[in-house]
Amino acid sequence: MNNELFEAMDYLEKEKGIDKNLLLEALEAALISAYKKNFNSATNVRVDLNESTGGMHVYACKTVVEEVLDPQEEISLEKAREIDPNYDIDDVLEFEVTPKDFGRIAAQAAKQVVTQRVREAERGVIFNEYVDREEDIMTGIIQRKDNRFTYVNLGKIEARLPIGEQMPTEEYNVHERIKVFITKVENTSKGPQIFVSRTHPGLLKRLFEMEVPEIYDGTVEILSVAREAGDRSKISVYATDEEVDPVGSCVGQRGQRVQTIVNELKGEKIDIVQWSEDPVVYVSNALSPAKVLQVLVDEENKATTVIVPDYQLSLAIGKRGQNARLAAKLTGWKIDIKSESEAVEDGTLAVQQSDADFGEDSFE
Structure with missing residues (x-):
């Protein structure tokens, strides 16, 4: 053991951020284990590392007792007082037991400890760097x-x-x-x-945050995302400033902003929907690109019946029910879609309405 080891520890503390005291504690534990293993000793031992001299000493520790039952762990009061008359029962005596060839074993143990601690520290640095990047x-x-x-x-x-x-x-x-x-x-x-x-909905949300400055600075908020990755997604947006068009902000000039995201997702269709606290408006918007005649709301069951023109029924439902499914997931409302003729026939449609455009956009 020499000063080079302590200099190496100083370097590791400075460059790798490894606490030198933790290194010393680990090294002491490794040296104690190495001593017991190589010299077949079950005795309690303590290792003293002297940073100023680079020296290393191993001490066996024995407890003072009246009657010795384990000579490796205990020493009689009589023998203890031969060393120092001030010793008493339960005091602990230390005897230096540093082997002559212990330096080689100590160097090997030091190398293993330092290598392990450096590896652990590097793993810790990487973990701390990336754990903050979750989501x-x-x-x-x-x-x-x-x-x-x-x-x-x-x-x-x-x-x-x-x-x-x-x-x-x-x-x-x-x-x-x-x-x-x-x-x-x-x-x-x-x-x-x-x-x-x-495939995570969070990917779509983060992509919009990267492409739309109004989302990044909080002027426009993404309130909900429903996604069937690789095929179609819907997002609902809301502007905290009434002067700002949230859908237009996400679309960008000539659709440039949303098209960048569509390209990143290899052609995934994206419907941008304006959020509303009114479920009639919100559900109507969410069924984009279909046009809605009427939305009947059941507040208690959080369910809606949506009536659409006959020629819009397949568009409102979507391929394999995808459009209606995504709209329900986006809004959190159950959605039952009926054609205009069916609603008239069963009496659901109370008031005839012309096609209403609630102002939403779809892009692919």
């Missing part, structure tokens, strides 16, 4: 694939994109750049693990 977007490079994950290099760590979080309309090619949504950051015994998604 955020990062851009990475696809490194490799297997039958469970696509692995994405995010810089200091490789994230896992599970099969179930991959868009069915996308191919993931090695060396391709990709934006991913971080769903979970875990600190495991094998180091930090990051899981990411391409």
